[in-house]
Amino acid sequence: DAGVTQSPTHLIKTRGQQVTLRCSPKSGHDTVSWYQQALGQGPQFIFQYYEEEERQRGNFPDRFSGHQFPNYSSELNVNALLLGDSALYLCASSLALAGASYEQYFGPGTRLTVT
Amino acid sequence: AQRVTQPEKLLSVFKGAPVELKCNYSYSGSPELFWYVQYSRQRLQLLLRHISRESIKGFTADLNKGETSFHLKKPFAQEEDSAMYYCALSGWRSGGYQKVTFGTGTKLQVIP
Numbered sequence: 001d002a003g004v005t006q007s008p009t010h011l012i013k014t015r016g017q018q019v020t021l022r023c024s025p026k027s028g029h030d031t032v033s034w035y036q037q038a039l040g041q042g043p044q045f046i047f048q049y050y051e052e053e054e055r056q057r058g059n060f061p062d063r064f065s066g067h068q069f070p071n072y073s074s075e076l077n078v079n080a081l082l083l084g085d086s087a088l089y090l091c092a093s094s095l096a097l098a099g100a101s102y103e104q105y106f107g108p109g110t111r112l113t114v115t
Numbered sequence: 116a117q118r119v120t121q122p123e124k125l126l127s128v129f130k131g132a133p134v135e136l137k138c139n140y141s142y143s144g145s146p147e148l149f150w151y152v153q154y155s156r157q158r159l160q161l162l163l164r165h166i167s168r169e170s171i172k173g174f175t176a177d178l179n180k181g182e183t184s185f186h187l188k189k190p191f192a193q194e195e196d197s198a199m200y201y202c203a204l205s206g207w208r209s210g211g212y213q214k215v216t217f218g219t220g221t222k223l224q225v226i227p
Contacts, residue, residue, distance in 0.1 A: 042217035044217070
């Protein structure tokens with residue numbers, strides 16, 4: 001099991017463009033959460049997907065949207081990119097049945113740079 | 116609202132010295148607390164969670180609800196403990212879904 005995988009590893013975009021990041025969860029996991037980690041900060045929760053629906057959302061604008069597929073993989077889309085969107089985007093997977101004490105497994109992240 | 120505070124950005128200790136990484140939280144219900152660690156060039160990974168009451172790599176953390184703290188401790192620091200440590204809180208939301216809030220992290224530097 002490769003664990004959580006994310007693609008691409010790095011990405012450079014221009015202001016105003018749109019970007020799609022991808023995540024494959026750890027085998028057996030059904031829940032995917034996305035985080036934004038700016039330089040020197042902890043991960044900030046963007047949203048969580050379970051059963052192909054967005055279950056929880058953090059304080060991020062509607063420019064941030066996502067999708068979960070039947071195989072539990074997920075995409076994060078960001079529209080109208082701003083310079084401030086430059087960050088490391090982390091995907092984490094978990095098992096819904098584990099409850100609040102669940103362990104999240106993190107991917108290596110996608111480094112997005114907006115110029 | 117749920118909040119996690121890690122007051123120290125950097126903590127430097129000598130090898131063999133005790134370590135205490137501080138974490139305070141704010142949450143109106145009963146939270147689940149975690150410590151995650153990120154070693155150089157590695158991905159973020161779970162170190163321990165309060166519900167397990169376990170010791171991992173010599174680290175322990177006790178949830179103090181009165182002081183709303185979940186400090187991470189180790190009696191004798193090792194060089195391999197040098198890493199970034201994040202405290203995290205998982206809170207239940209309506210509908211039974213969780214939201215995880217991370218602190219800003221503390222970089223532990225163990226000096227040989």
